[in-house]
Amino acid sequence: MSPLLEIRNLKKYFEVRNGYLHAVDGVNLSIEEGKTLGVVGESGCGKTTLGRTVIGLETPTSGGIIFNGINLMTCSQKKRRELRKEMQMIFQDPYSSLNPRMSVQELIAEPLLVNRVCSSRAVYEKTADLMDMVGLAQRLASAYPHELDGGRRQRIGVARALAQNPKFIVCDEPVSALDVSIQAQILNLLMDLQEAQGLTYLFITHDLSVVRHISDDIAVMYLGKCAELCPSKLLFKDPRHPYTRALLSSIPVPKSSSRRKPRTNIIRGEVVSPINPKPGCRFAPRCPHATEACTAGDIPLKEVAPGHYVACVLED
Amino acid sequence: MALSAKTRARKAKKHSEVKEVWRRFRKNKAAMIGLGLAILIVLVAVFADVIVPYDRTTTQVAEKRLQGPSSEHPFGTDHLGRDLFARIVHGSRYSLFIGVSTSVLSLVVGCLLGAACGYFGGRLDNVVMRLLDVFMSVPPVLLSLAVVAALGPNLRNLLIAITISCVPGTVRLIRSVVLTVVDQDFIDAARSYGASNLRIIVKYVLPNAIGPIIVHTTMNIANMILSAAGLSFIGMGVQPPAPEWGALLSSARVYMFRAPYLLYFPGSAILMAALSFNLVGDGLRDALDPRLRN
Amino acid sequence: MAAASESVLLEIEDLHVVYQTDLSTVYAVNGVDIRLDYGHTLGLVGETGAGKTTVALSILRLLPERTGRVSRGTIRIKGRDIMTLPEKEMREIRGQTVSMIFQDPMSALNPVITVGDQIAEAILLHDKQGLTRVQVEERVEEMLQMVGIEPERKNGYPHQFSGGMQQRVVISMALACNPDLLIADEPTTALDVTIQAQVLAMMRRLQEELGTAMIVISHDFGVVAETCDFVAVMYAGEIVEYGTAEEVLDGNIHHPYTVGLFGSIPSLESDAKRLSPIEGLMPDPTALPPGCKFAPRCPHRMDVCTEQKPDTYLIGDGDLKIMCHLFGEGTGK
Numbered sequence: 047m048s049p050l051l052e053i054r055n056l057k058k059y060f061e062v063r064n065g066y067l068h069a070v071d072g073v074n075l076s077i078e079e080g081k082t083l084g085v086v087g088e089s090g091c092g093k094t095t096l097g098r099t100v101i102g103l104e105t106p107t108s109g110g111i112i113f114n115g116i117n118l119m120t121c122s123q124k125k126r127r128e129l130r131k132e133m134q135m136i137f138q139d140p141y142s143s144l145n146p147r148m149s150v151q152e153l154i155a156e157p158l159l160v161n162r163v164c165s166s167r168a169v170y171e172k173t174a175d176l177m178d179m180v181g182l183a184q185r186l187a188s189a190y191p192h193e194l195d196g197g198r199r200q201r202i203g204v205a206r207a208l209a210q211n212p213k214f215i216v217c218d219e220p221v222s223a224l225d226v227s228i229q230a231q232i233l234n235l236l237m238d239l240q241e242a243q244g245l246t247y248l249f250i251t252h253d254l255s256v257v258r259h260i261s262d263d264i265a266v267m268y269l270g271k272c273a274e275l276c277p278s279k280l281l282f283k284d285p286r287h288p289y290t291r292a293l294l295s296s297i298p299v300p301k302s303s304s305r306r307k308p309r310t311n312i313i314r315g316e317v318v319s320p321i322n323p324k325p326g327c328r329f330a331p332r333c334p335h336a337t338e339a340c341t342a343g344d345i346p347l348k349e350v351a352p353g354h355y356v357a358c359v360l361e362d
Numbered sequence: 363m364a365l366s367a368k369t370r371a372r373k374a375k376k377h378s379e380v381k382e383v384w385r386r387f388r389k390n391k392a393a394m395i396g397l398g399l400a401i402l403i404v405l406v407a408v409f410a411d412v413i414v415p416y417d418r419t420t421t422q423v424a425e426k427r428l429q430g431p432s433s434e435h436p437f438g439t440d441h442l443g444r445d446l447f448a449r450i451v452h453g454s455r456y457s458l459f460i461g462v463s464t465s466v467l468s469l470v471v472g473c474l475l476g477a478a479c480g481y482f483g484g485r486l487d488n489v490v491m492r493l494l495d496v497f498m499s500v501p502p503v504l505l506s507l508a509v510v511a512a513l514g515p516n517l518r519n520l521l522i523a524i525t526i527s528c529v530p531g532t533v534r535l536i537r538s539v540v541l542t543v544v545d546q547d548f549i550d551a552a553r554s555y556g557a558s559n560l561r562i563i564v565k566y567v568l569p570n571a572i573g574p575i576i577v578h579t580t581m582n583i584a585n586m587i588l589s590a591a592g593l594s595f596i597g598m599g600v601q602p603p604a605p606e607w608g609a610l611l612s613s614a615r616v617y618m619f620r621a622p623y624l625l626y627f628p629g630s631a632i633l634m635a636a637l638s639f640n641l642v643g644d645g646l647r648d649a650l651d652p653r654l655r656n
Numbered sequence: 657m658a659a660a661s662e663s664v665l666l667e668i669e670d671l672h673v674v675y676q677t678d679l680s681t682v683y684a685v686n687g688v689d690i691r692l693d694y695g696h697t698l699g700l701v702g703e704t705g706a707g708k709t710t711v712a713l714s715i716l717r718l719l720p721e722r723t724g725r726v727s728r729g730t731i732r733i734k735g736r737d738i739m740t741l742p743e744k745e746m747r748e749i750r751g752q753t754v755s756m757i758f759q760d761p762m763s764a765l766n767p768v769i770t771v772g773d774q775i776a777e778a779i780l781l782h783d784k785q786g787l788t789r790v791q792v793e794e795r796v797e798e799m800l801q802m803v804g805i806e807p808e809r810k811n812g813y814p815h816q817f818s819g820g821m822q823q824r825v826v827i828s829m830a831l832a833c834n835p836d837l838l839i840a841d842e843p844t845t846a847l848d849v850t851i852q853a854q855v856l857a858m859m860r861r862l863q864e865e866l867g868t869a870m871i872v873i874s875h876d877f878g879v880v881a882e883t884c885d886f887v888a889v890m891y892a893g894e895i896v897e898y899g900t901a902e903e904v905l906d907g908n909i910h911h912p913y914t915v916g917l918f919g920s921i922p923s924l925e926s927d928a929k930r931l932s933p934i935e936g937l938m939p940d941p942t943a944l945p946p947g948c949k950f951a952p953r954c955p956h957r958m959d960v961c962t963e964q965k966p967d968t969y970l971i972g973d974g975d976l977k978i979m980c981h982l983f984g985e986g987t988g989k
Contacts, residue, residue, distance in 0.1 A: 088848035101554055127556065135554045143547035147569040157555035195937055203551075210555070225703040226875065230920035230933030237930070252849065259922030259931070282924065296853035297924065298878025302901035305860070305882055312853050316818050 048115065049076035050246050051100070051214055056109035058092075058099050065322040069095040071270035072109070074347070077263075079213070082240065082247040084261030084278065086254060086293075090317055092270040093250045094138075097216040100248060101135045102126075113214070131161060134207040138219035140199035144191040150177070151187040153202050157209040176205040180235060197228035204235065214246045222253060233260060254297055258282055263353075266290050269320050269328035272347060276354035286356040289313075289329045327358065335360060386649040393645020399638035407454040418448035419605050428621045437627045440610075441617055446624065449605035450631050456517075456606040457635055461587040464521055465579050468528045473575070475529075476536025477563050481544055491537075494530040502527035506589060510598040520599040524589050528582060535578050539571040546570075573650040577643050584639035591632045607632050664735070665836055665869050666692040666715065671729035673710050673719065673893075680942040684710040686893035686949075687729075692886075694836065697863060697870040699880030699901075701917075702890035705938050708873045710893075712839045715871075716756055717746050734836070752782045755830040759842040761822035764829075765814040771825045772796050772810025778832040799828040804858055820851035824858065831862065841873045856882045877921070881905050886975070889914050892939055892949035895968075899976035909971055911978045912954045948981065956982055 058070040070092045077083040085093045098104045100111055102118075111118045113129050121129075134157075137143035144153055155173045158164065164172065177184060180201040191199055200220060207215050217236065221229040237260060239245055251257050257264055257278070264281045266274045266289065274287040285291045292313035298304065315332040326341035327333070333340065339359045347355040387393055406413065423443040431438045437446035479487040497505065509523035543549070544567060552562050568575075593599035594608030602609050607628045614624030673685035685707040692698050700708045713719050714726055717738060731738050733753060738746065750756075758764055766774060775796045779787070787795070797807035803824040814822055823843060830838055843859070844852040860883055863870055872883050880887055880901075887904040889897040889911065897904060897911040904914070916934035936953040939945055945952055951961040960981050969983040970976070 088850060098550075103550055103553060130556065135551070137547045137551055139547055143551050145548045145552075145566050145570070147566075156552070156557070160552075160555060160557045160561065197937070206551070206555070226917060226920045227703060227934040228937075230922075230931040231935075233922070234931055234933065254849070255922040255924050258924060292850055296849045298852070298856065298876065298882045299924070300877030300881045300905055300918075300921070302881060302905045304878070305884070305901065312857055313850050314854075316820060316851065317848075 050079040050114060051248070052076040052110075052112040053096075053100065054110040054112065056096070056099060056111065057107045058095050058104055059107045062321055067321045068092075068270045068323055069320065070099060070106075071323070072344075073265075073267075073270075073272050075265055075272070075275070077214075077246055077248060079246050080240070080244045081262045082249050082260055084249045084251065084257035084264040085267060086251055086257045086264060087267035088252060088293075088317060090269070090320060091267040092320070093252075093267050094218055096267070097135065097218045097248060097250050101133055101216050102130055103135075131210045132213045133216070134210065134212040134214075135216045135218060136200075136203050136207050136220045139223050140196050140203055141191075141223070143203055144199055146191055149188050149190055150182065150194075150202055153191070154205045154209060157206060161210065163210060172209070176208060179208065179239070180205040195228070196224050197231055200224060200228075200232050201235070204232070204239070208239070208243075211243075212245070214248070216248045216250070218250045219252070220249075221256060222251060229256075236260065254293065266293065269317065269323065271328055272355075272357065273329065274354075274356050275347060276351075280351075280354055284351075284354075286350060286354070286361060287329075287358050288333050288335055288360070292332075383646075383649045387645050390645045390648060392641050393648075396638045396641025396645065399634055400642055403454055403458060403635055403638060406451055407458045410451050410455055413451050414445070414448040416448075416452060418445045419452050420444065420603065428617060428624075430621070430623060438621065438623050440614065440624060441621075446610075446627055449610060450607065450627055453605040453607045453610060453628070453631070454635070456600055456604065457587045457590065457632070460517075460521060460524065460590040461583040461635070461639070464524045464528060464586045464590075465582040467521070467525045468532045468582065469575070469579050471525075471529050472532030472536045473568065476533045477540050477567060477571075479533070480537040480540030481559070481563055481567060487537075490533070494533055497526070497530045503589070503592065506593055507598060510593065515598050515601060517600050517604075520590060520593060523593070524586055527589065528586065532578065532582070536571065536575060539574045540567055543567050543570045574647075577647040577650065580639055580643035580646055584636040584643065587632065587635050587639070607635075663693045664691060665694045665696075665733070666690065667730075667732040667735075668711070668715070669730050669732075671711065671714060671731065672727045673707070673714055674725060674727050675720070675723045676725065677723055682941045683944055684724075684893055684941060685714070686944070688890075688893070688895055690888070690895070692837070692869055692871065695867045695869055696886060697872065697884040699884035699887045700871060700873045700890055701875065701877055701880055701887060703875060703917075703938065705892075705941060706890040707893040708890055709841055711890075712756060712841055712871065712873060715837075715839065716750055716754060717741075718750075718756075748782070751778065751830075751835065752833050753835055754837045754839065755833070755835045756839040756841065757823070757826050757830050757843055759845050761819065761826045761846070762814065764826050765822060767814055770811050770813055771817065772800075775799055775810070775825070775829050775832055778829040782833045795832070799832055800825075802831070802862065803828040804854075818851075820847050820855055823847065823855055827855075827859070827862075831866065831868065834866070835868060837869045837871065839871045839873070842875070843872070844879060845874070845876075852879070859883055877905065877917070889917070892941065892944060894949060894979060896950065896979045897977070898968075900974060903972075903974055903976040907976065909976065909978070911950075911980050912956050912982070913950050916953070948979075958982075 053073055053075045056070055056073045059066040059068055073096060075083060085096060087093045095104060099106050113133065116125065116129060118126055118129060151173050154176050155169050158169045158172060174184060177187065182198065182201050182205065221232050224232060233256065240247065249257065249260055261278045264276065264278045265272050266287065268289050274281065274290045281290065282294065285294055296312065313332055318331055324341060325343055327345050330336040330340040337359065345357045345359055347357045348361050350356050350361050421444060426439050426443040428441055429435060429439045435445050435447060437450060440446055475490055479490050505527045506523040509526055510519055513519040513522065549562060549566055552566055590599055591608030594606045595612045597612060600606035600609055602613055610628040611625060617624055668688060668690040671685055671688045675682040675684055688711055700711065702708050715731055719725065726739065733749060738749065776792050779792055779795055796810055800807045800810055805821060805824055817825065844855050847855060856879065870883065872880055874880050884901055887899065887901050888895045889904065891913045897914050919932035920934065922931060934953050939949055939952065947963050948961045948966050951957050954961065958981060966979050966981045967984065968977050968979040971978055971983060
């Protein structure tokens with residue numbers, strides 16, 4: 047089966063005062079229809095820029111985004127507009143991503159009105175359906191975002207993304223601004239919707255337990271590059287990249303034993319600047335196994351086991 | 363059916379929001395005094411003909427020149443024997459008209475340019491802002507003077523002159539408010555589902571920038587009234603015999619020592635008008651400021 | 657008895673805090689009891705609006721002056737009732753006996769003063785021995801070293817430090833006067849997970865070395881597990897479950913809310929496809945339900961729950977205390 051979305055050697059550089067910020071630096075990913083690809087990494091790793099570039103909010107510096115077999119970078123403007131309707135986004139902050147001057151109904155109807163999908167009567171029927179779908183009570187139709195809690199607001203964000211019957215949704219940290227009990231409600235909703243409508247997700251998050259829960263495959267990003275890519279269970283069972291291992295061992299475990307357990311695997315140092323990065327592995331300055339080979343040249347992703355890709359010289 | 367529910371909801375929201383702002387505004391004594399004064403001035407301007415007929419502003423009675431306040435002429439008479447009370451009452455129309463119309467005019471220009479610059483940024487923003495910098499490097503009074511001097515002193519040119527001197531500030535303000543709104547995620551969201559730039563500016567950006575714009579416009583009215591009076595005072599604005607307040611002051615200058623009341627009354631009128639709109643603007647700013655919401 | 661009370665550093669009894677605005681009254685804390693001994697660490701866990709931060713601010717008497725107020729209860733630090741202390745003595749307690757760090761380190765640091773000078777100021781503020789300049793400088797370097805920053809960086813400005821480093825500076829300022837109690841309000845929430853691990857490990861090390869008692873406020877059981885001996889779970893201004901870390905984190909007996917919280921966290925071990933979240937929302941803090949505050953969301957709700965506020969029951973022979981009717985007499989559980 048050919049993938050629904052393919053990202054080929056995607057690069058996004060931002061011009062800054064003293065050079066170029068390599069936000070996304072040559073990322074290759076693909077997602078099959080109905081699956082979820084989790085992208086995980088710390089702040090500044092380029093995961094949000096990746097999502098924004100895929101959805102068309104940023105223009106890539108180079109590379110290709112192939113959706114349904116059509117390269118969005120080379121196809122006609124008209125075709126692109128058409129395809130973009132099938133790609134939507136759910137934003138991180140349910141407070142700032144909703145126009146405070148619009149009611150729930152107006153917010154959800156907006157994509158339909160903007161794209162003149164159907165008659166205004168049908169729009170409101172469709173809006174009511176969408177509200178049911180995401181579990182918003184109809185009595186809230188005329189409420190305004192500021193009257194609602196974070197969980198309900200994020201449901202509006204989900205309904206709005208679903209309005210045009212998309213195939214593919216970029217979820218940019220959709221639950222990280224929410225409390226855990228609400229977070230679980232939204233995660234369940236996203237998984238139910240995926241099952242019911244065969245949606246495909248690119249799920250961006252910094253939270254490893256969330257990404258493990260929702261994803262089929264996981265890509266670990268570090269400073270604009272993909273460090274490791276593999277099926278989600280495998281990543282937690284057999285992490286190969288030193289950064290992935292560091293990341294996994296950094297998660298605080300809610301068991302009393304974690305207090306006494308000596309932490310051996312804490313990674314030292316901090317993320318270096320993504321501006322004009324040096325060639326080679328971006329993680330090398332912090333890596334306990336770094337050798338000269340790490341900074342000699344670019345290290346491509348290598349298949350170390352079926353479906354398990356790692357970008358590390360240790361795997362040679 | 364669904365649509366009516368929608369409009370009803372919208373009304374309810376507007377209603378409650380206005381009510382909320384009014385609740386906070388009401389608690390501010392100074393602002394309420396300002397509002398009272400402003401309403402008084404508006405009423406006087408609207409009902410000027412009812413209060414005192416217009417011809418009393420022009421009737422010259424030679425034997426009644428420079429008479430102090432009396433029951434017949436509550437504010438006294440000027441050097442041509444005209445009733446000062448009637449002239450001040452009718453003069454309010456000029457002040458109010460100039461203040462409001464120039465503020466609205468600069469608001470329109472400010473919204474167009476400010477929103478465009480803040481939203482699109484880039485080269486357009488650079489060109490417009492540098493151009494405005496040039497305007498702002500000239501003191502506003504001097505700028506107005508230059509415009510009037512070039513076009514000739516009359517009411518229309520006065521309006522143009524004052525508006526030009528006020529536009530740069532308004533554009534800058536609206537641009538900066540727009541910049542903070544554009545930063546928010548809901549603008550990106552609108553882009554992600556394909557809303558056009560025009561729609562985003564009109565439905566997303568401006569409604570969320572409305573608070574500071576209202577405050578600025580109210581304050582502007584006060585400033586414009588002052589500039590108009592100032593320009594008329596030095597003879598570059600509304601020309602006598604029109605009873606504009608600044609013009610009244612100007613012709614009273616000569617009689618400053620013989621008939622000081624000729625200065626007191628128009629002066630107080632100008633002060634009152636400017637102060638009232640300033641107080642209202644101040645009160646609105648506090649009432650609209652979300653940080654003070656509780 | 658006297659010996660027991662001497663080991664108590666902080667004692668909070670029946671604390672009630674309200675935030676009063678002209679439109680409504682928010683009942684933020686509704687009867688909290690906390691006892692913390694010297695050198696012990698307590699984790700306060702709960703979601704937004706549970707009242708965790710309010711409890712912490714009450715201990716320092718730093719509630720927002722115009723709106724917040726303690727409506728009932730006592731707080732004793734080293735046996736002294738702080739509710740009646742004059743502001744001058746309270747200032748001495750802050751920093752010297754109790755100090756606090758917040759979630760956002762940048763807002764706790766003055767951007768135009770070097771970090772070294774800021775730490776020096778924290779030292780001098782409560783200096784009783786009349787330290788000389790050289791001694792203060794030495795102490796600053798010592799503090800920086802203690803939190804894992806090279807002393808040479810003392811002349812840097814806050815913006816030259818990363819978020820994790822800033823939080824280290826803030827912690828060193830908080831510890832500068834050897835306080836008996838450190839309150840950390842979401843100390844690592846703003847940090848990335850690898851940096852969080854570094855900071856937590858450092859906090860654990862400092863706690864062992866200095867023996868400072870700590871209250872760690874967090875929404876994350878993991879953070880609390882890394883740092884605390886005792887855990888209190890808060891919901892709607894009450895402590896619904898309290899016990900040792902073993903009892904609360906590993907035990908099988910829990911308040912239904914705690915069960916819900918654990919069910920909401922996607923586990924790194926289990927493969928459950930669906931999470932079992934708590935239905936519904938936090939109650940409106942201006943109109944709390946009578947009886948048990950969790951009753952409207954509780955899967956085990958009984959008639960008595962909506963009518964009567966549950967007592968706190970001691971479970972087993974340990975420290976575990978749960979505020980729930982399920983554990984009352986006659987209910988058979």
